[in-house]
Amino acid sequence: MTSRTLWTTPAQGSGKVIRAAAALGGVPLELPAAYEHYVDNKKPEFLAKFPHGKIPALEEPGPDGFKVFESVPIARYVSALAPDSGLLGKTLEESALVDQWIHLTESEVDANTAVIGILLRGPGIPYSKPLHLAFVERQTRALKTLNAHLATRTFFVGERITLADLYVAVIVQRAATVTLDAALRREVPHLMRLVETVVNQPAVEGIITKVEAWRGDCLLELGTYMDELSGQVVDDSQQALYISMKYTSVAVVMSDGHLSEDYMCSVYMPQ
Numbered sequence: 036m037t038s039r040t041l042w043t044t045p046a047q048g049s050g051k052v053i054r055a056a057a058a059l060g061g062v063p064l065e066l067p068a069a070y071e072h073y074v075d076n077k078k079p080e081f082l083a084k085f086p087h088g089k090i091p092a093l094e095e096p097g098p099d100g101f102k103v104f105e106s107v108p109i110a111r112y113v114s115a116l117a118p119d120s121g122l123l124g125k126t127l128e129e130s131a132l133v134d135q136w137i138h139l140t141e142s143e144v145d146a147n148t149a150v151i152g153i154l155l156r157g158p159g160i161p162y163s164k165p166l167h168l169a170f171v172e173r174q175t176r177a178l179k180t181l182n183a184h185l186a187t188r189t190f191f192v193g194e195r196i197t198l199a200d201l202y203v204a205v206i207v208q209r210a211a212t213v214t215l216d217a218a219l220r221r222e223v224p225h226l227m228r229l230v231e232t233v234v235n236q237p238a239v240e241g242i243i244t245k246v247e248a249w250r251g252d253c254l255l256e257l258g259t260y261m262d263e264l265s266g267q268v269v270d271d272s273q274q275a276l277y278i279s280m281k282y283t284s285v286a287v288v289m290s291d292g293h294l295s296e297d298y299m300c301s302v303y304m305p306q
């Protein structure tokens with residue numbers, strides 16, 4: 036290995052933020068030539084370097100090259116390698132504000148995306164409509180705070196793009212996989228404009244890209260059916276229940292009350 040390596044997958048949101056920060060700052064970064072998630076990260080050689088066994092993880096070249104895991108510290112490290120990029124803000128105060136928006140978005144938007152995703156897809160936590168809606172409400176409050184801040188600003192901090200903008204854009208896109216339906220998107224227009232602004236930065240082209248299918252549209256609605264459908268088994272294989280959706284073809288609730296991952300991928304809701 037001769038250059039700085041970021042262990043991630045092309046689709047991983049937090050990896051995209053780090054790759055985008057590197058691109059904006061002109062920081063060389065390579066992805067491993069071959070990496071199989073849930074296989075390579077469990078191998079002893081990976082765990083020896085990154086004991087929690089998760090990605091993203093970053094490694095500087097050389098036998099004792101610096102190593103760091105957890106996405107925000109990695110993104111901050113990569114941004115700091117390019118101080119002129121302004122990605123961490125230009126002053127101590129701006130830097131604190133960059134962290135503020137990242138932390139709020141991670142803890143109040145993304146954490147709820149994660150738990151709603153588990154409620155919908157399993158395994159482990161049984162689906163619950165009250166919990167689903169409570170988590171959506173918490174997430175919505177944060178999305179509205181982000182949106183209100185952007186009502187009079189192009190970017191979260193200062194006049195140029197920072198790491199906060201990259202994080203928020205990617206986390207909002209991820210929220211769109213389980214929540215953030217068309218009605219809610221209309222309530223946060225400034226936030227949706229920020230996502231567009233980030234996606235349109237030439238440096239991030241091919242890294243943070245436009246969302247083509249906002250699957251949260253149907254999943255939010257689907258959630259309202261899941262309690263009554265949970266446990267019902269009607270198809271020949273006795274494993275799944277097929278539901279016609281309002282706008283689109285089909286989604287599937289498995290007999291354990293969770294969504295089938297395969298069918299989620301095929302769900303598409305027009306704008």
Ligand SMILES: N[C@@H](CCC(=O)N[C@@H](CS)C(=O)NCC(=O)O)C(=O)O
Pocket residue numbers: 049073076088089090091104105106107
């Ligand atoms: N808090 C970590 C979360 C990282 C994380 O959850 N990574 C997942 C991505 S799918 C992972 O590597 N999971 C592998 C595993 O749990 O074995 C961060 O911000 O980097």
